[in-house]
Amino acid sequence: MANDRFLKWAVPLLIFVFLTQAYLSSKLDRWVHPAPFENSKAGELDPKIVSSLRAAAFLSGYKVLIGHAFWIRVIQYYGDGFNGSDHFSKLYDYCRLASDLNPQFISVYTYGASVLAYQLNRMDEASKLLQKGILANPNANNLKLLLAAMAYHNSANYEREIPFLEIQIAQGNAPTMLINILANTYKKAGRTDDAIRLWLQILKTTDSDVQKYEAAQKLKELYAISKTKNSLEKVNP
Amino acid sequence: MTSPAYAIQIKDLSKTYKTGFWLKPKVTHALKNLTLDVFEKEAFGLLGLNGAGKTTAIKIILGFLAPTHGSVSILGGKISDRQVRNQIGYLSELPYFSRQHTGRELLEYFGSLHGFSGSALSKRVYEVLELVRMTKAANDRVSGYSKGMLQRIGIGQALIGKPKLLICDEPMSGLDPVGYKEMRDIFIDLKKTGTTLFLNTHIMDEVERVCDRIGILHDGQLKEVALVPDVLQSSINIDYWVDVDSHDASKLSGVPFQKSVAEQNGMQISGLVLPETLTLLSQRQVKTKGVRPLSSVMEAYFLKTIGAQQPTPSERVSS
Amino acid sequence: MKRIFHVTTFTFRELIRSKMLYIWLLSAIVFCLLAFLLSILSFGEVHKIFMDLGLVGMEWSGTLVLLLSLAVTYNTEFEQKSIYLQLAKPITRGEYLLGRVLGFFSVISLVVLGMGLLIAGLVAFVGGGQVSPMFFYSSVFLLIEMFVLTTLGLTFQMIGTSMVGVVLYSMFTIFLGHCVGQVEWLLNQNLAPAVKTVLRVVHFFLPNLEAFNLKDRIYDPNLIFGWEQWREVLLYGFTYSFVVFLIGWINLEKREFM
Numbered sequence: 001m002a003n004d005r006f007l008k009w010a011v012p013l014l015i016f017v018f019l020t021q022a023y024l025s026s027k028l029d030r031w032v033h034p035a036p037f038e039n040s041k042a043g044e045l046d047p048k049i050v051s052s053l054r055a056a057a058f059l060s061g062y063k064v065l066i067g068h069a070f071w072i073r074v075i076q077y078y079g080d081g082f083n084g085s086d087h088f089s090k091l092y093d094y095c096r097l098a099s100d101l102n103p104q105f106i107s108v109y110t111y112g113a114s115v116l117a118y119q120l121n122r123m124d125e126a127s128k129l130l131q132k133g134i135l136a137n138p139n140a141n142n143l144k145l146l147l148a149a150m151a152y153h154n155s156a157n158y159e160r161e162i163p164f165l166e167i168q169i170a171q172g173n174a175p176t177m178l179i180n181i182l183a184n185t186y187k188k189a190g191r192t193d194d195a196i197r198l199w200l201q202i203l204k205t206t207d208s209d210v211q212k213y214e215a216a217q218k219l220k221e222l223y224a225i226s227k228t229k230n231s232l233e234k235v236n237p
Numbered sequence: 238m239t240s241p242a243y244a245i246q247i248k249d250l251s252k253t254y255k256t257g258f259w260l261k262p263k264v265t266h267a268l269k270n271l272t273l274d275v276f277e278k279e280a281f282g283l284l285g286l287n288g289a290g291k292t293t294a295i296k297i298i299l300g301f302l303a304p305t306h307g308s309v310s311i312l313g314g315k316i317s318d319r320q321v322r323n324q325i326g327y328l329s330e331l332p333y334f335s336r337q338h339t340g341r342e343l344l345e346y347f348g349s350l351h352g353f354s355g356s357a358l359s360k361r362v363y364e365v366l367e368l369v370r371m372t373k374a375a376n377d378r379v380s381g382y383s384k385g386m387l388q389r390i391g392i393g394q395a396l397i398g399k400p401k402l403l404i405c406d407e408p409m410s411g412l413d414p415v416g417y418k419e420m421r422d423i424f425i426d427l428k429k430t431g432t433t434l435f436l437n438t439h440i441m442d443e444v445e446r447v448c449d450r451i452g453i454l455h456d457g458q459l460k461e462v463a464l465v466p467d468v469l470q471s472s473i474n475i476d477y478w479v480d481v482d483s484h485d486a487s488k489l490s491g492v493p494f495q496k497s498v499a500e501q502n503g504m505q506i507s508g509l510v511l512p513e514t515l516t517l518l519s520q521r522q523v524k525t526k527g528v529r530p531l532s533s534v535m536e537a538y539f540l541k542t543i544g545a546q547q548p549t550p551s552e553r554v555s556s
Numbered sequence: 557m558k559r560i561f562h563v564t565t566f567t568f569r570e571l572i573r574s575k576m577l578y579i580w581l582l583s584a585i586v587f588c589l590l591a592f593l594l595s596i597l598s599f600g601e602v603h604k605i606f607m608d609l610g611l612v613g614m615e616w617s618g619t620l621v622l623l624l625s626l627a628v629t630y631n632t633e634f635e636q637k638s639i640y641l642q643l644a645k646p647i648t649r650g651e652y653l654l655g656r657v658l659g660f661f662s663v664i665s666l667v668v669l670g671m672g673l674l675i676a677g678l679v680a681f682v683g684g685g686q687v688s689p690m691f692f693y694s695s696v697f698l699l700i701e702m703f704v705l706t707t708l709g710l711t712f713q714m715i716g717t718s719m720v721g722v723v724l725y726s727m728f729t730i731f732l733g734h735c736v737g738q739v740e741w742l743l744n745q746n747l748a749p750a751v752k753t754v755l756r757v758v759h760f761f762l763p764n765l766e767a768f769n770l771k772d773r774i775y776d777p778n779l780i781f782g783w784e785q786w787r788e789v790l791l792y793g794f795t796y797s798f799v800v801f802l803i804g805w806i807n808l809e810k811r812e813f814m
Contacts, residue, residue, distance in 0.1 A: 002649065003317050003809050010809075014802045019796040022760040028767045028792055029740040031785050061734035061765060062773045065612045068594055068605065075597050101607075104775035107598045139777055254814075299644050301813035319646040327644035336571035338566075348561040350645040394641060424758035 041095035050097060057101050063083055067102025074098050074108075078115060092116060092125040100131060101107045106140050109133030113146060124156045131164055141175045144168050148181035158189055169198075183218070243310070244277040244402045245298060246431040250307035252293050252457075264308070269291040271307070271455040277401070280434035280449035282465075284441075284539055290457040292439040294329070295406050298435075312402060323351060326400030330437075332391030336380035340371055340390045342552040343379065346398055348550065351398035368426075369393040370419060370448035392423060409440050413532060419448060441535040451535075455543040468538045469551060470488040474508045474528050475537040479515070482524040490515060505531065559647045563655020564662065567629075571663040576624040580617050580667045587613030591678070604775060610675025611694055613678055618668040618702045619730065623723050625660060626709045630719040634759025640813060649808040653710065658799065660706045665699055681753035690774035693781065701768035701792040704728060707797040710765065711804030714811065729762065737766020763796055 053070060055064040074094045075085055083090070102108065109130055117126035122185030130147040137143065146167065151161035165182050167175055181197035196219060203215040250271040257263035260431065264409075266505050269289045275281045285291045296302040300316040315320040334343050336480040344362045352359050366372045382390065388411060394405055407418050424434060426446045438444060444451055445465065453461045480503045481489065489495070492514065494536070495504045506514050518525055534539070571577070591609040595602040601706040642652060672695045676687045708727045716722035739759045743752055767789050773779050 006648075006650070007806065007809060010802060010806050014806070015801065017795060017799050017802060021792065024762055024788065024792040025797055026758055028764050031766065032737040032740065032766045032769075058738055059735045060731075061737070061769050061772075062612060064608045068598075068608060072594070072597055083743050104777075105598075105601065105604065107601050110636055137777060219581060296813060299640075301640060301643070303812060314648075319648070322644065323646040325644065329637060329640050332637045332641060333632065335566075335570040335632055335638065337570045342569070346562060346566045347641070348646060350559055350642070350647050352646070354558075391641075399644070537579065 005030075006056055011055050019207070021060075022100065038069065043096065044090040044169060045093045053097065053101070062103050065104075066097060067100075067105060070101055071108065074208065084216075087120055088115075090197075091120070092122065095129055096132075099136070103136040106137060106143065109137075109140075109143050110146060113150070117150050117154075118232050123150060126150060127161055134164075139172065140172075141178065142148065145181065150177050150184070152181055152185045152188065158185070162186075162189070176208075176211055180211075187222065187225075192222055196222045196226065203207065241293075242277040243274050244279075244312060245273070245435060246310040247271055247294070247298070247448070248308050248310075249292070250309065251305045252290075252297060252302060253305045256453045261490060266457050268297070268304075271457075271459050273452055273459060273462070275433065277433050278431045279438070279449045280428050280447050282436045282438055282451045283445040283454055283456035284444060284451055285437075286543065292406055293457075294454070295404060295435075295437055298404065299325075299511040323398060324401040326395035326398060326403040328391050328395040328403070328405040328408055330410050331384075332394075334387070334390065335377050338476065339376050339378055340382070340386075340393075341366065343377040343390060344375075344393055345395040345445065348397045353397075358372045361381040361399075365393045365397050369394065369422060383410040387415055388412055388416065392420065393427055395426075400432060402435065403427060405437075406437045408436060408539065409438065409443055412533055412541065417443075423460075441533055441539065445533065445535050453539060453542045461542045463497045463538075465535075469534050471534070473534055473537050473541065475532050475534060476505050476507055477511055477528050477530055478505055479503050479528050480525060481518070481520070485523040488521050488523045492521075502526075510542060560651050560655045560658070563652055564643075565656040567656050567659025568662050569619075570629070570632075571660065571754045572623050572666070574625070574628060576628060576666070576757065577621065579624060580621050581642055583613055583620060587616075587671075587676065588674075591737055602682065606675060606679045606682070606685075606755035607691055607774060607799050608687075608771070610671070610679070611691070611698065611774070612799070613675070614668045614671045614695065615701070615771070617671050617696055618664045619705065620650040621664055621667050621711055622660065622702070622705055623726060625663070626713055626726060627719050629656075630716070630722050634713070635719065636705070637813075650805045653714065653801065653805055656763060657707055660710060661703055664706060664768055668695070668702060671712040688774065690770065690779075690781070694770035694774050697768040697770045697789065700790060701765055704763050704768075704793055704797050704800070705733075705764070707800045707804070710799050711807070714804045714808045727797050730765065732758075734769075736764045737763045738762075739768065764792070767792060782786050 053066060057066045060066070061067075075099065077094055078088060078091060091112070095108055098112075099105070109132070113126040113130045113133075114132050116122045116129065127147065127150060130143055130150070133140065133143045134147065147161060148165055151158045151165065153160065162182070165178070167180065168181055179202055181203070183195045186192070186195035199215045199218045199222065203212060203219070204234075206212055206215070224228065249264070250268055251513070252266040254267055255262055256265060273292075283291050283294065291466075293302065296555055297304050298311060298316065299319065309316065312321050312324055317324065319362065338346070341362060344365055345358060348358045348365075363372075366375050369392055371393060374386060379387070388408070392405075395405070403514050408420060409531075412420060421443060424443075428434060428447065433471040434447065436448065438445070448464065448465050450464050451468065452459055475509060483502050484504055489504055492504065495506060508530075515525065515528070587609050593604045594609065595605045598605060610664075639652075643649060672742050674692075676691065679685050679691075705726070708729055709722070712722045712725045712729075716725060736759060739755050743755060747755075
C-alpha cells in the first residue's frame with residue numbers, strides 16, 4: 001500500500017531535514033566537551049588500566065560514574081596494609097586519575113591531600129593535588145583553606161603555594177579564614193608588609209567585630225615588628 | 238438493467254518473491270495472473286491448498302504486499318484510501334493481540350480507529366461483544382483467552398466498523414466444533430445483512446454452508462470460479478467405500494472398477510459404477526455391511542479441479 | 557490527530573501494564589543501594605553521589621525499558637502480526653508510527669521522571685542537600701535524548717527483520733551516539749585525511765548523544781549554561797528525531813509484510 005502521494009514529497013523533505021540536522025549538528029560541538037585529561041602519563045599506575053579507563057570514560061558518556069567507581073578502588077588501595085610497604089607510592093597517581101574522571105568530586109582532593117600531606121609527609125604531591133582541585137572548583141573554599149594550612153606548616157613549599165593562594169584571594173569571595181591563614185604565613189615567612197596588607201584588608205572588609213578586633217591586635221603586633229625590622233635595617237643596611 | 242457493483246476487482250495480478258542468497262537467487266511465483274471479481278453482498282470463498290497463494294492474494298488486496306504486476310480495486314477505490322479502509326473488516330489467520338489489554342479495550346481501540354467515540358463507541362462495542370458472544374469475558378485480559386475467544390475477539394474487531402466488506406483469512410483455524418458453528422452462524426447472519434464476505438479457506442463444509450460462489454486457487458493460478466449451488470447439483474462423481482464381512486473379503490478379487498483393492502474388509506469404488514458393483518457383490522453372495530461416501534461433492538469438485546485423487550479411508554482418518 | 561492519540565494511549569497501556577516495567581523498580585533499588593554504598597565510602601558529598609548516580613540510573617532505566625519494550629512489541633506486532641489488524645484500519649502508517657513513538661516516549665518519560673523524583677527526594681531528605689536547577693535541566697536533556705532514542709528504536713523496528721536485530725541495532729547506535737560527541741576532538745588530532753572524512757560523515761549520520769549529556773557536568777563551575785544551548789540542543793534533538801521518523805515512515809510505507 002505504498003502511499004505514492006506521501007512518498008513523492010517525503011524524499012525531498014527528508015533531504016531538507018537531514019541537511020538541517022547536519023547543520024545543527026555541526027554547531028553542537030561547542031556544547032560537547034571532550035574529556036581532557038591532565039596529562040597522558042600513567043605515573044606509577046599500570047598504563048593499560050589507565051588507558052582503558054580513560055577510553056571508557058571518554059567514549060561511554062559515563063565519565064563521572066566511572067570516576068565514582070574508580071574512587072572505591074582508590075580507597076581500597078589505601079585501606080590495604082600491604083601497600084604501606086612502599087609507602088603507598090601510587091596514591092598520588094590514583095587520586096590524579098580519580099580527579100581526572102570526576103573533577104568536581106571534592107572528596108578526592110581533601111582525602112587525597114590530607115593523607116599525602118599528614119600521613120605520608122608528601123607535601124609536594126598534596127599541594128599539587130589541592131591546586132588542581134581548586135582550579136577545577138574555584139568555589140570550593142575548603143580546598144583553599146586546606147592548602148593554606150599546609151602552606152603555613154610547610155615552609156618548603158612557600159614559593160609555590162603563596163602566589164597560588166594570592167591569586168585565589170585576588171579573585172574575590174575568598175573566606176576571611178583563608179586571608180587570615182595567608183597573613184599568618186607571611187608573618188612566619190618574615191614578609192611583614194604583606195601580612196600587614198592582608199590584615200588591613202580583613203579590617204576593611206569584615207563585618208565581624210571579633211575579626212576586626214583580631215585584625216587590630218595583629219596589626220599592632222606587626223607594626224611593632226615592622227618598626228624593629230626597619231630600625232635594624234637602618235643599622236645594618 | 239444495472240451492472241453489478243463490485244466489492245473487489247482483481248486484474249491480472251501476479252506476485253513474485255525472490256529468495257535465497259544473491260549468488261543463488263530463487264524466484265517463487267506466489268500468484269500468476271489472477272483475475273477475479275467479487276460482487277457486492279455476495280459471500281465468496283477462495284479455496285486452495287496450503288501455499289496455493291490465498292494469503293498472498295489477501296495481503297495484496299489489503300495493501301500489505303505490493304503486486305509484481307496487475308491491479309486491485311476495492312469498493313471502487315484504492316486500499317490506500319482511508320475511506321475505503323473504513324468500510325473494510327479484516328480477520329487474519331490466528332489473530333494475535335497485545336496481552337495486556339482486555340477484550341473490551343481492544344474493541345474500543347479498533348472502534349476508535351474507525352472514528353467511533355463516546356457513547357456511540359460504547360454502544361457499538363456492546364453490540365459487537367453480544368454478536369461474538371464475548372460479553373462475559375469482555376473485561377478479562379486477553380492473556381487469559383482461549384484460541385476460540387481470541388478468534389471471536391478477532392472477528393469482533395473486524396466487525397466493529399460496520400464493514401461493507403469482510404475479508405477473513407482461514408477464519409475457522411483453531412476453533413472447536415462449538416466455536417466453528419458459532420462462527421459460521423455469524424457469517425450467515427452477516428450475509429443476511431448484506432455484508433460482502435471474502436473468505437480464504439480450505440474447509441469445505443464452511444464453503445458449502447456460507448458461500449455463494451467459490452474460486453479455486455492452485456499453485457498461484459485461479460483454476461475455476463463457480464456458483465456453490467451449481468457445484469452441489471453437478472453430476473460430479475464421488476468415490477464410495479463398500480464395507481464387507483471379513484469372511485467374504487476373498488470374494489472381492491476380480492470385481493471390476495475397484496479404485497483401491499480391498500485392503501482388508503472393503504474396497505473403494507467410483508460412484509458411477511456403484512449400483513452395478515453392489516448388484517455384482519450380491520450375485521457373488523458377498524455380505525455388504527455398509528456403503529459410505531469418501532468425500533463431499535464440494536471436496537470432490539475441489540480435488541478434481543486441482544487434479545488430486547480423492548482420499549482413501551486411511552488417508553481420511555489420518556487427515 | 558485523534559487516531560494518533562488512540563494509538564498512543566493503546567501503546568501506553570500496553571507497555572505500562574507489562575511485567576518488564578519491573579526493571580524500573582530493580583534499577584531504582586540497585587542505584588539507591590550503590591549510591592548509599594558510595595556515600596559511605598566517600599566521606600561526605602552524599603548529595604553529589606546521589607545526583608550523579610541518580611542521573612545515570614535515570615538514563616539506564618529509560619534505555620533498558622526502551623530496549624525491552626522494543627523486543628516485546630516486535631514480537632507482538634511483527635512476529636505475531638498484530639500490526640496487520642491495525643494497518644487494515646483507516647489509519648495511515650505515519651499516524652501509526654507517530655502514535656507508537658509517543659506511546660513509548662510517554663512510558664519512558666514516566667520511568668525517567670519517576671526515578672528523578674525518587675533521586676530528588678533522596679538528595680533532599682537523606683543527602684541533606686538542595687536539588688540544584690542543573691539536576692532539572694539535565695533531566696530535561698535526558699528526556700530529549702530518550703525521545704531521539706525512542707524514534708531510532710521504533711524506526712529500527714520498522715526496518716528490522718528480527719527482534720534480536722532491532723535490539724542490537726539500537727544498542728549499537730546508543731554506544732556510537734556517545735562516541736560521536738568526541739569526534740570533534742578526534743578531528744583535531746593527527747589522523748589521515750581519509751579517516752577524517754569518514755569521521756565527518758559518521759558525525760552527521762549518527763545521533764550526537766553527548767550533546768544531551770549534562771549529567772557529567774552538573775557540578776562543573778565552568779559550565780556556562782544558557783538559552784543558546786537550550787535552543788540549539790532542543791532544535792537538534794527534534795530535527796534529528798524528525799529525520800529518523802521520516803526514514804521509519806518511508807520504510808513502513810514500502811515495507812512488504814511477507
